[in-house]
Amino acid sequence: MQYTRLYQGSLCKEEASSVHFDLRCDVLVVGAGCAGIYCADSAKREGADVILLEIGENIGGMFACGNVTGYYYGGEGGAYLFDDEKTERDHIFVRNGSHWEQRQIHMTERLTESGVRLLTSCSVLGLYLDGCRVLGVRAFDGKKTLNIGATFTVDATSDGHLVRMTDAKIRYGRESDGRFVPFTVRGQYVSDGVLTSCNTDSGTMNHYDSDAFSYYTILSHANASSLLKKGEFVNLGLHTGVREGLTYEGEDCVRYEDILYEKEQQRVLFYAYSDLDRHGADRASEAELFQNFWVISNLSTVTIPIGVPMGALIPKGMEGFVTAGRCLSCDTYSQSAIRMNRDMFRMGECLGVALAMATKAGVELLQIDYDVYLEKVKSRGAFDGGHPKGFYFDNSYSAYKKRMQSLGKEPDAKYAHYNPTDHVIVPLHFSVEENLPLLRTDAPGVAIWSCFRAPDKKGVSEKVYSLLCCADTTLYRYNCAIALGLLGDVRAVPTLREIVENRDCFFFTENRRSNQFRSAIAICLLGRLGGMDELPLLFELLEKKEIEREMYHTLQPNYLYYGSPDKNFVYYAILTHTCASIRKIYARHGLSSDELKTKFKRIFHDGSHISFVTNTAPGENVYEAITSFIRSVCTF
Amino acid sequence: MIYDTLLIGCGFLATGYATQKKNTCIVEEHQMCDSAFTLTLPSFQYTPYAPKTAEGECLFAIFRSLSLFSEGQQNTSAFECALSKYLIEKEIRPILKCRVIEITEREDGIFKVLVQTNGGLDTILAKKVLHTTSRVKKKHMTVLFVSEDYPSAKSTLLSLFPDSYTESAFYDGRYALHIPIANEYDENTAKVYIYKKWNEATVPAKILYIAPLFCGVVSEEAFSDLRFTNPIEAFEYGITLAKEEK
Numbered sequence: 001m002q003y004t005r006l007y008q009g010s011l012c013k014e015e016a017s018s019v020h021f022d023l024r025c026d027v028l029v030v031g032a033g034c035a036g037i038y039c040a041d042s043a044k045r046e047g048a049d050v051i052l053l054e055i056g057e058n059i060g061g062m063f064a065c066g067n068v069t070g071y072y073y074g075g076e077g078g079a080y081l082f083d084d085e086k087t088e089r090d091h092i093f094v095r096n097g098s099h100w101e102q103r104q105i106h107m108t109e110r111l112t113e114s115g116v117r118l119l120t121s122c123s124v125l126g127l128y129l130d131g132c133r134v135l136g137v138r139a140f141d142g143k144k145t146l147n148i149g150a151t152f153t154v155d156a157t158s159d160g161h162l163v164r165m166t167d168a169k170i171r172y173g174r175e176s177d178g179r180f181v182p183f184t185v186r187g188q189y190v191s192d193g194v195l196t197s198c199n200t201d202s203g204t205m206n207h208y209d210s211d212a213f214s215y216y217t218i219l220s221h222a223n224a225s226s227l228l229k230k231g232e233f234v235n236l237g238l239h240t241g242v243r244e245g246l247t248y249e250g251e252d253c254v255r256y257e258d259i260l261y262e263k264e265q266q267r268v269l270f271y272a273y274s275d276l277d278r279h280g281a282d283r284a285s286e287a288e289l290f291q292n293f294w295v296i297s298n299l300s301t302v303t304i305p306i307g308v309p310m311g312a313l314i315p316k317g318m319e320g321f322v323t324a325g326r327c328l329s330c331d332t333y334s335q336s337a338i339r340m341n342r343d344m345f346r347m348g349e350c351l352g353v354a355l356a357m358a359t360k361a362g363v364e365l366l367q368i369d370y371d372v373y374l375e376k377v378k379s380r381g382a383f384d385g386g387h388p389k390g391f392y393f394d395n396s397y398s399a400y401k402k403r404m405q406s407l408g409k410e411p412d413a414k415y416a417h418y419n420p421t422d423h424v425i426v427p428l429h430f431s432v433e434e435n436l437p438l439l440r441t442d443a444p445g446v447a448i449w450s451c452f453r454a455p456d457k458k459g460v461s462e463k464v465y466s467l468l469c470c471a472d473t474t475l476y477r478y479n480c481a482i483a484l485g486l487l488g489d490v491r492a493v494p495t496l497r498e499i500v501e502n503r504d505c506f507f508f509t510e511n512r513r514s515n516q517f518r519s520a521i522a523i524c525l526l527g528r529l530g531g532m533d534e535l536p537l538l539f540e541l542l543e544k545k546e547i548e549r550e551m552y553h554t555l556q557p558n559y560l561y562y563g564s565p566d567k568n569f570v571y572y573a574i575l576t577h578t579c580a581s582i583r584k585i586y587a588r589h590g591l592s593s594d595e596l597k598t599k600f601k602r603i604f605h606d607g608s609h610i611s612f613v614t615n616t617a618p619g620e621n622v623y624e625a626i627t628s629f630i631r632s633v634c635t636f
Numbered sequence: 637m638i639y640d641t642l643l644i645g646c647g648f649l650a651t652g653y654a655t656q657k658k659n660t661c662i663v664e665e666h667q668m669c670d671s672a673f674t675l676t677l678p679s680f681q682y683t684p685y686a687p688k689t690a691e692g693e694c695l696f697a698i699f700r701s702l703s704l705f706s707e708g709q710q711n712t713s714a715f716e717c718a719l720s721k722y723l724i725e726k727e728i729r730p731i732l733k734c735r736v737i738e739i740t741e742r743e744d745g746i747f748k749v750l751v752q753t754n755g756g757l758d759t760i761l762a763k764k765v766l767h768t769t770s771r772v773k774k775k776h777m778t779v780l781f782v783s784e785d786y787p788s789a790k791s792t793l794l795s796l797f798p799d800s801y802t803e804s805a806f807y808d809g810r811y812a813l814h815i816p817i818a819n820e821y822d823e824n825t826a827k828v829y830i831y832k833k834w835n836e837a838t839v840p841a842k843i844l845y846i847a848p849l850f851c852g853v854v855s856e857e858a859f860s861d862l863r864f865t866n867p868i869e870a871f872e873y874g875i876t877l878a879k880e881e882k
Contacts, residue, residue, distance in 0.1 A: 006756030055735075056666075057823040058848050065848070101845050105831045108824045120822055123735060123752055140737050140752070164756065190807075195844075210753035214732040218669055218720045225702055225717035232807045233714045234780075238675070238848050240667050619724070 001135065004165050005126030011165065019128060021136055021149035025051040025117070026359040027352070028137065028150035030124050033061020034341055035325035035348035036156030037107050038079055042352030044114040046376075048359050051148060052116050053139060055123040058238065059111075061158070063341050064104035066239040067186035067197045073303060073394075074342025075273040075385015078349045083107060127153070127165045134166075134321035152355050152365075153321050156348070159207070159245035160327040168315035169249040172206070174332050175287060177632065179204050181279040181336060182621070184241035185220040191231030199241070200224050201279070203621040204628075207242050219619060243279055244336065250329025251366065252311025257289055259334055261453075262389070265307035267370055270350040270377065272306040272343040273385045275394065277514075278336040281569065282629065284524070284576035290333050296486050296521050297449035301511040302428060303392045305385060306337055310365050313351065319364055324351050346382045353377055391428040395512050399443070400424050403510075406441045407434065432460055439467065443510045444479040451483045461489045468495065478518065485525035493529050496522045500537060505551040505570045507559060515559070519551075520573035527581025532589055534581075541578045542603050547571060547612040567622045572613045579633045593636070600634045642749055642762035645769035646730040647672045647861040648695075648719060652874025653766070654728050655691045657881075661760055662730035663751060665769075666849075669723060669730055672861035672870075674716040676851030677778040680805045680812055682710040685866040692872045695722050699868070711806045713780075715867055739765060768874075770860040772852035777826050779813040780805055783841035792839050797830075810844065817850060826850070 003016035025048075029040040032054035040052040062068045083106040087098040111118055121142040128135045128147070136149035155162035163170060173180045184199040202220035207213040217240045227233055252266070259276065276293065278286070283295050294300050312329040313322045324347060326339035338347075353376050357368045377383040393400065397411075398420035404411045415424055429435075430450040438447035454460045461484060468480035468491075481495035499522035507515040523541070526534050540546070552571045559569075579600070586596050603609075609630065614622040639661040643650040646664035654660045668674055682705050687696045698718050704711045723730065731753060738750040749760045783789040789811070790802045797815045805812040817826045827846050834843060854862045859877065864870035 008758055009755060059824055101827065101843070102831065104824070105828050108828050112825075112828075118824070120824065125737065125752065125757065140735070145737075159754075161754075161756075208755050210731050210734065210755040210758075211729065213754045214734075215729060217667060217732055218723055218730070221668065221716050221720035222724045225714070225721060228702055228711075228714055228717070232810070233711065235713055235845065236668070236674075236716055238667065 002129050003126050003138065004129060005138075006164050011167070016128060019147055022146040023051060024136075024149040025049045026150065027051075027152045027154065027355050028148055029053070029154040029156050029324070030137070030162055031055075031061070031156035031158065031325065032059035032118065032120075033156060033158055033325060034063050034344035035351070036061070036154070037111065038345045038348035039154060039156060039324045039352040039355070040116045040348075041110050041114045042079065042349045042380075043356045044116045044352075046353050046356030048352075048356040050116045051150070052111065052118045053122045053124065053148075054118070054120045056238070057120050058104070059118070059120070060100070060104040060107055061344075062237075062239055062241060064100045064107070065237065066241050067100065067188055067235070067237040068241065068341060069098065069100040069103075069197050071342055072340060073274040074340030074344075075271060075305065075346060075387060076342065077384070077386055078346045078380055078382030079110075080342065080345035080349075081381070083110060124162060124165075127162060129166070132317050133319040137162075151320060151359050154324050154351070154355070155321070155327065156324040158325045158327055159242065160248065160323065162321075163246065163248050163315060163323060163327065166315060166318065166321070168318065170246045171248070172208070172246050173244070174285070176285050180206070180242075180244040183207065183216070183220075183243055185217065185224055186237040186241055187224045187227040188234040189227050189231040190234060195234065196231075198227075201621060203624050204280070207240070207245070213240070220621075223620060243339065244332065245327055247328065247330050247332070247335055248323075249316045250312050251314045251316055252309040252329065254306065254308055254312050254328065254330035254334045254338065256287075256331050256333035259304060259306050259337070260289065260293060265309040267310045267366065268307040269310045269313065269354065270308055270343075270346050270382060271384045271387075272308055272338045272340065272347070273303060273387050274306065274337040274340050274343070275301050275303045276333065276337050278333060280625070281567070281572060282576065282625065283516075283573070284580035285629070285632075287333065288528075291524060292452060292486060293449065295516050295524060296482065297452065298445040298508040298510050298516045298521075299449055300514040301394045303387075303394045303425065305387045305389055306334065308338060308347065310354065314365060322351065322355070322365060324348050343385070346385065349380065349382045350377045353380070391430070392425045393428050393446075393510075394423070394425045395510070396420060397422045397424050399510070399512070400426055402441075403438070403443060403446070406438050406443070408437065432463075436463075436467070439479040439483060440473070440476045442475065443508055444483070445508060445510045448479070448483045448486055452486045457487055461487045465489065465491055468492075482518070482521055482525065485522075485529060488529070490529050492525065493534075496526050496529070497534065497537065500526065500541075503541075503549075503551060503574070505555055517570060517573050520577045523574065523577040523581050527577070527584040530581070530585060532585065532591075535585060538578050538582050538585075539599075541574060542609075544608055546574075552612075566616045567614050568612065572626065575609060575613065576629055579629075583633065583636070597634055597636065604630045604634060637761070638746060639760065639762040641764045641766055642747065642760055644736055644765065644767045645860075646670070646732075647768055648864075648867045648870040649859060649861050649874035649877075650730075650768045651719065651723065651728060652691065652871035653878045654874075655726065656875055656878030661762065662728070663734035663736065663760070664730050664732050665735050667733050668716050669732065670716045670719045670861075670867075671849060673712050673867055674714075675847060675849040676862070677712050677780065677812060677847040678851040678862060679865045680709055680712050680803055681865065682706075682708050683865045683869070685869040687868050687872060689872055689875055691875060692868055694725075695871055696868050698722055706806070709804060709806045710866075713806075719867075766859060768859050768861070770854040770858035770862060772850055772854060772862065775817050775819070775850040775852040776814045777817050777823075777830065777850055778847040779815065779830060780844040780846070781811055781813060781841045782809055782844050783811060784809065785840045786811060789839060789841035792837060793841070796833055796837050796839070811841075814851075823849065
């Protein structure tokens with residue numbers, strides 16, 4: 001037997017003979033957050049002997065301890081609904097979601113009722129392994145260490161703290177630069193008699209670096225003092241709201257492209273449900289496929305059920321060890337979509353059922369009888385989240401109606417009584433022929449993406465090019481150019497160049513927030529398709545006098561991008577996409593990267609571009625974000 | 637690196653101490669730098685205290701700028717914001733989410749402290765270790781509640797929870813109830829107990845929320861924020877402590 005631990009950043013292993021386990025169980029769940037609680041509970045109710053460890057004094061994870069009290073997407077169904085029903089929903093007092101503490105009470109009662117052994121103030125120091133099989137943990141309960149043996153150990157810490165104690169191949173953050181999505185500290189205040197919970201969206205950090213974690217957490221607590229002006233200050237989240245942590249190589253994987261192209265997953269544990277959002281506004285540095293969907297096609301509020309295979313919760317080659325929660329085997333873009341509260345509850349519940357079955361049958365997770373498993377989780381209502389497979393548009397009724405009218409169709413009669421601002425979730429289809437008329441509108445994204453997805457790209461390119469040549473309005477012509485550009489057709493370049501030359505702050509209108517600027521889209525595409533001829537125009541965008549253009553100061557009041565008043569989103573989008581595109585052109589044409597870095601350093605030497613983006617101070621999130629971006633382009 | 641002092645537990649006393657000693661490391665188990673006041677809510681009554689040091693004045697100025705003291709009351713829930721601002725301004729860098737696992741003394745008298753952080757296990761070496769956290773005697777839990785009929789609510793609650801007491805809690809219509817909790821309860825089961833009793837009775841008040849950690853009395857000799865009702869006083873006590881050691 002070996003004992004492994006993470007010490008001073010390195011994985012340390014030592015032989016461990018004759019280990020006495022103080023406690024034993026079938027399923028040991030480490031981390032009493034959203035997934036951990038429901039995993040422990042369902043495993044127990046399905047007959048397993050379960051111990052649940054929590055490092056803090058309070059259970060409930062980000063939901064109860066981090067003030068993430070509302071539900072943002074996530075599928076419906078499963079045990080958590082019973083706890084929701086029990087929780088008093090005070091419409092006068094709580095603006096959004098249920099009272100987090102009452103919910104915490106019901107989660108505590110649930111665990112007591114099912115008989116889960118809960119140990120709080122208890123953290124895991126290391127793992128015991130026999131080859132690739134995890135046998136248990138060494139834990140610390142605040143006073144002494146104790147060894148806990150288990151048939152299955154579940155890392156439900158959200159951040160893979162136990163995964164890091166193994167040989168699992170792990171990855172941190174975005175491929176391009178290793179950065180995580182921004183974290184938040186959620187504060188609560190009462191205003192006009194309503195309790196409101198809000199994000200501080202505090203910038204990015206590597207939370208595995210304890211110095212960075214501490215510094216940025218304290219900085220965001222300092223900045224959160226601004227909540228004192230909003231109303232009656234209630235509290236800050238006990239937990240720092242880390243949104244993304246490590247991922248690992250698993251027996252299976254959830255990939256962004258698999259989601260977008262609706263790949264059939266095998267042995268699905270459950271279906272998550274979310275949009276494919278990624279916090280932060282740093283779109284110019286994202287991967288190309290993400291930009292294709294989110295930026296160029298402007299489909300940030302499209303939602304989709306996401307099949308999470310069981311194998312995505314098992315580090316490759318390991319036995320007796322799984323993860324639960326937002327730490328799974330996936331890429332950074334799909335991870336952003338598999339972390340909603342309701343999905344975490346349901347993931348945990350489904351996993352608990354599966355682990356109980358595995359324990360009873362004496363097999364690994366992937367060997368349980370899948371048909372029996374499906375029957376169990378479906379009867380619990382936890383499996384599919386209430387949405388049939390496919391894409392959905394999540395927006396207002398008025399936006400839906402407008403899209404239908406553009407397509408020459410009538411809205412579904414079932415929405416006849418809806419008000420314009422009522423929320424609808426309607427199925428989407430990506431048929432080129434059906435959606436092409438949208439290219440005539442200010443919401444062309446579905447058409448653009450349909451063209452990109454079409455199997456016959458050459459045929460579609462010809463079709464779109466002919467539409468571009470005959471387009472009778474500028475809007476139509478520009479949208480055709482964008483669709484053509486996304487197809488990789490260089491015939492789009494002259495019109496894309498024209499969009500940039502005539503640049504404005506026009507934005508597409510598909511979404512209820514995060515709509516992308518057409519100029520920024522055109523710049524992004526020029527970076528992919530353009531030649532050296534584009535460079536003078538792109539460098540012109542970085543000149544200081546650029547900020548004097550009216551487009552940077554006339555953003556329509558109805559534009560929504562997380563409602564942040566301290567950032568010039570237009571300028572930020574143009575600046576970042578321009579820098580990214582210049583880099584791409586340089587790279588593609590074999591131009592000197594050193595020469596480019598020197599140019600960027602000269603352009604950005606006095607920091608004035610930072611002040612064009614934001615008037616916040618050093619140390620504040622927006623300031624740090626733009627500073628960090630500029631630093632990265634000057635030193636890549 | 638060997639620190640002169642390792643302070644276990646952040647907070648106002650520890651911060652005051654750290655302002656006087658260059659080579660000090662502060663570690664804090666929770667994800668907040670003020671767990672004593674902010675997370676236990678021991679009192680909303682402002683005990684006037686005039687700072688006697690420049691550092692105390694600086695901290696007091698932050699409290700004033702955030703309007704955390706007002707008419708005999710203090711906004712204890714927001715102390716974390718004030719302390720965080722001070723730490724950032726003064727570039728003092730505690731390590732949060734840092735759990736002390738084991739302390740051993742080497743032959744040379746240096747303390748070897750095994751800690752667990754977000755990064756994993758690590759060792760901190762220090763010539764001296766000072767605990768600013770203390771075992772709480774007679775633990776209490778603080779409930780913040782909302783009521784439009786405080787006298788009636790108070791009467792009901794005091795009979796529902798014997799030996800408890802109430803006070804105003806800074807904002808209009810907000811009050812705090814401090815309930816003694818039996819030893820066998822942890823924070824989660826204590827909350828269940830409180831909510832259950834509250835809901836079973838007809839209390840003309842709604843619970844806003846319950847402090848996440850127990851508060852209570854600590855011994856008079858303890859180096860702990862919980863000895864103090866005024867955070868500036870706790871801070872300057874830390875300064876005094878450090879100066880006396882020089």
